[in-house]
Amino acid sequence: MADAPDKFDRLLAAHLEVNPKSWAAMELRGVDDGTPLVLDFEYTAPGEAEVRSLLRHLRSATDYEFQGGARDEKDGTQRWMVIGATSPMTLSLERLNAWVTQMIEHGRDGGPANFDGWGARTPRDAPPGPKPSAKAVLGKFLRKR
Helix, strand or coil: CCCCCHHHHHHHHHHHHHHHHHHHHHHHHHCCCCCCCEEEEEEEECCHHHHHHHHHHHHHHCCCCCEEEEEEEECEEEEEEEEECCCCEECCHHHHHHHHHHHHHHHHHHHHEEEEEEEEECCCCCCCCCCCCCHHHEEEEEECC
């Protein structure tokens, strides 16, 4: 797996390129470095073993809520994922970049799995419209062990 470091370096660079735009958009909506936010996140993994490994890793390294499992795709394949949410936190662009870097490292070291991205919400906000449950997103659940 000689290309793995390059793959994760490219993934990190892509996320860090987008973060300033995302942070600016949040600032336009009134978010600042004192606004508590919950970050929803998602990983994609090659298979069940990598999902289980990432679940164990995240459990030991974070206090986040998350679940892993597979979603059936239209082409008959399964997409193995871990989805979750952080505890409320305050961020700045620098802290967001550090968090994304850490999440990519968790995926690299704990899966391997690709960190697909994040979304932000304030803890008091209801999701904009009905948010699908984890069960609706993941067809085959893996239990936290």
